[in-house]
Amino acid sequence: MKRVLLILAFLLMIISCNSPEKNPQFSESQNITTKYTELKKIISIEVDDTFYVYIRVPKNYADKKDNYPVLYLLDGDIDFNMATSIVRYLQYGKEAPDLIIVGIGYGTMMDDSEQNFRKRDYTFTKIDKLEQSGGADKFLCFLSKELIPFIDKNYRTTEKRILNGYSLGGLFTIYASLKENNLFDSYIIGSPYIKDNLDSLISLAENYSDFKSKIFITVGEKEDDENFHTPIKKMFNQFKNIAADKNNIKFTEFKNGSHFTCPSEALTYGLQSVLSEN
Known part of the structure; x- marks a missing residue:
């Protein structure tokens, strides 16, 4: 009897799998909105341009009166959603506190478009192969005089600020750490393109003998x-030379990493590093 029941069950399974295709019902499409997130357009006087600023507050922000550290992201159009997911994963593992996340973008991810000016804003000198380069000082003024005061005024923030930049964004992040060191506490610098500006950055670094910020700098093996x-290794060594505490200067090479596989790794391990007590 048991055998007969097993055979019947098997036959029913075969019949079910070979039955005519069924059409499931789908609801009407709906626009997706990301919770606890808003987008603001900020017209900068310093840069004379409009920035798209993506802001995410912690889940229980409205129910509490706590103040929060702020993570600022360059290339916010592409990195903001990545960063919010990374922070959530780190929080699941209790490796990151609640943060306010601020992504600074241009409304488009394409850096060759007429709307995206990362090449202008993230470079502090004219670079021959990059048109419109050399606007980093104005962009730094936008951060220090316009964006950060706006965030601090309208959101409950602590004085702890982290700046994350990758590639040309990494170049700007190093420049900001040396040009206006007190603006951020920690700097996550992924695969910075600094070849054309290395000597200038090292000269800036030589002005310091007691550099107190946390630095996490990375490169991909490939x-x-x-x-x-x-x-990058020369710049890392220079940061080590000027550091008040050499344990605050970290370097990581990602095994098998290429330039476009490492942004998420740089931010993940960067946050893990700069948010740690050591």
């Missing part, structure tokens, strides 16, 4: 030596 490994 990135080339001339453009990335060699200049």
